[in-house]
Every structure is written in C-alpha cells, then in structure tokens.
Amino acid sequence: MKKPIPVLLFSLLLTSSCLKLDSNMYNTSDKIKEYKLDNYTGTQDFILDGNYAIPSSLVSIFDLSSQASDEKNSTTIKALYIGDISKIGSDTIILYCHGNKWHMDFYWQRAKLLAHTRGKNHYGVMMMDYRGYGLSEGKPTEYGMYADVDACMKWLKEKGLTNNRLVIYGFSLGTASATELTANPGALIPSKLILEAPFASTSVLVQDASQLNMPSDYFTDVKVDNAEEIKKVSQPFLWLHGTADLFLNYKTHGEVVYNQYKGSYQEKFMVDGADHGEVPQKMGFEKYLEVVGSFIIKK
C-alpha cells in the first residue's frame, strides 16, 4: 500500500460513529432459556430465606405487547406479576423497574422482597424484562425501555388499576423509566415514585469518569436525564442510596436528582456502607420494608 495513512484516515472516517457504548449500557449477557425464579442458581445480590416464600399460585409470568410511539411494529416482552391478578382493581401495586443487568431471575429476590411490604402479598408487585433482556424479544433501547414499562401500565389499567394505587419503583438503570414515566405519564400516572441508587444523567456518568466537563454524546446516544425529568415530578418521592456506592456516587448522582425535585413531598434514606445493589441487605430487609411501606401509606 503506497498511502497507508490517508487510507487509514479515510477508513476511520467511514467507520466513524460505528462504535458507541450504548449497547454496553444494557447488560444482557446472561442468556436464559426459561425463568427459574426461586430455582435460579446464578449470581444474585441476596437470597431471601423461606419466610419470604411466595405461593406459586400468586406468581404469573406472561407476554405483553410493547410498542413505542415511533415504532411500526410491537415487541413481545415478558412480565411478571406477584399477587392475585383478580384483585388488581382494588390492590395497590408496586411497578418495579429493574437495573441494567441480565433478567428477572436476577431481580426476583428483590421483587419478592417488595411483595412483603406491609405484609406478605399486601401489595401486588409487577416487573418486566425490558426488550432484549431475559426472554423478552428485541434489542434494548432507551425509548423501548420506556415503552415496555408503559406496556405494563396499560396491562395494569386494563385489570382495573387506577392512578392513585400505582407506586413506581426504579433501581439503577430502572430509575430512568420510573422517573420518565412519572414525569411524562403513559397509560397511568404513578401516585408515588421510589428511586433506589438513581443515576443523575449520562452526562454525570461521563463527567464522574473523566473528571472533566465532557459531554456524554462523545460516548453514547442514550439521553437519560433523571435530574432534569425529576423537576416535572410533583408526586411524593423517596430516594434510597448507599453511601459507599462506587458505581453511582450518591452525591454526584442521587443527591443531584433529590435536590432538583420540586414536588410536594420528598424523603431520603442513606444506607451507611452500602455499595451499588446493597441497599436492601445493608439496611436490613425489615427496615427496608418498613421505610418503603411507610412511604407508600404516607398521606
């Protein structure tokens, strides 16, 4: 090759923007063939003892059709409901938006724990695998994720849920959907918002890593901006975060979201020594349920 450098430069320009880190925001690396829930033996943040068992008759896994407003076709996603579906018309429901890792089997213990808020199966709990996660079809995208959570809201609404009985809970990446759909409601308007280890925005993620005022679009097209969206939230808001969160720093991420909230009531619970994903176990499961339960019933 006579002109290696110009050819290399041209090739780089041609492939420019081929590499983005968006897909790395969604960790779907652990592939499964079926949901095993209590029988899942993969890595989990914690495993609850037998006192937290849920009767199999109160656990349903089913398909939902999800379609974002700009999509031509729908995507089939998997959702899970803990509780008596026939009582959704009168029960309070916690809609759990899980983090960026793997699938519902990984988050099953967390959903099961939430199903013990104010007593076993006192509230219904719903979660879903976003598109591309677990056995849900498609590829994960930011707006697809919002559509998937909205698909759950549509299903809950069809079953009789009303706005005042919907509490939305987001953990880590799931705080994006929870905040977005509280700020810009879909089929239902959540009455309360709970964020565990939220990230402020992709900008903060980038700036925490670089220490510079560097724009996030150098690395990702994901535009998640919880710190901005939370300004539109008027519903009561509970923030949970570990003080030792090495991944999403509670000061640069969580506190920014908390401080931007302009709504009617806000509450925070900092968990000493808890790293990312350690909030329930470091808090103690009973204390965790007490804090979440007290927030839900607070007038």
Add this chain to the structure above:
Amino acid sequence: MKKPLTLLFIVVLILTFAFCAPSRYVKTLEKKQSVLAFSFGGPLIKFGGAPIPIPFTTLGYAYGCSDRITAYGNLHTTSLLFGNFQTDLGATVKLYEKENQFGFSASPALQIACNVRNQTGFRTWPSIDLNSYYHPNKKPSYIYAGINSWIELSSTKAHDEPQTKHAIPNLHIGYSVVKTKWQHQFELKYLGMGIANTPGVVDYIGASGKGTFGLYYSLIRKF
C-alpha cells in the same frame, strides 16, 4: 455486589478518552526538522488473566520551528471510531538543556473535541506536559519523567453543579530509543490519580484502588 462490568468498562474508556496519548515530543526537534508519529496504547486491563493495554491510537505531525520550539498536532484516531473528532495542537518548549546530558521541557497544548455525527459537544481544554530527561552515558537515547494535566476551565458541569476539579494530573515515565531516522518511545503512565477504580471488580490495573496504569508505544519517523 458484583458491579456491572460493562459499565465499569465504559468508565475506563471515558477516563482513557481524556488521557489516551503518551507525552508528546519530550525533546524539541532540530530547526526545520519534521516528524510523523504514531502512538498506540492505553490503560492496562486484565484480559485472560494477563495485563494488556487498551489500544488507543493517534497520528501526529511535528515541526521544529526553532531549536527551542517544536510545534505539533495529533489526530486521535480511536476517538474517530466513536464518532468524535479529537485533536491536540501544541508546542514543546525547551526550558533548559545541558547537551547530551539532561534537560527540561514544557509542552502546552490545546485539546479540541467534538461529536462529528451530531455536530455537538465542541469543547476545548488546555493541557500541559512538564518533562525532564536524561541521556545515560551521553547517548542519543534518553529516559524521561514528567507530569501531564488537562485543565478544566468551566466553573460548572452537568446540571449546574460546581466543577471542583480544574487540574487532572497524570504522572509518566518513559524511555526513548533514538535512531538516525526512527525513534521508539515507551511510556508508563499513571492515569486518573484519586479516581476510585472500584476494587474487587477491576478489569484494569491501578494502585490502592485509585487510578489506572497505562502503557504506550510511539513510533516516530524523522524527515
């Protein structure tokens, strides 16, 4: 909890994006001399149990304006693959030299970056390298050591939060093998001093849970 490894990898890449190149032209060129340079390297990560550098690349050109000043420009080619135009333009200034023994130099530069695809995020950062070098046995090849820092001039960052850090220092040490037409430069950097590298999940190699080591190679062709 085991941290989301892929997201940590992003953090490493972002950190490296900012400091993805070795020290430029520790010694000034001769007057009217020009060189083309290719550099390769990045932070050390554990891959298959063995430490390897993330392969960030840059292409550059330098020209000896005088015996004391060398102007240079570099294109960060790996950044292009992420849809970003990134370049650094600067000059190496000879501060003091005892010929073929030791010397000191400074390289102020302007780091320029923007997102090409979206045509957004145009940013500039001043940076400076301060180097000392030593010629063992008075031979052309030399050892060098120094400090590099990008300067953040902005007083705020995202969401109008205050930008508290304005200097992001990195340390480096290197060895430059000087031939008649070619020069090979090997450099070890300590990047991201004070930035936690989340021990326990690390896929990269730092010290005391902070920062990361980077390894770089530069090939320089003189004209």
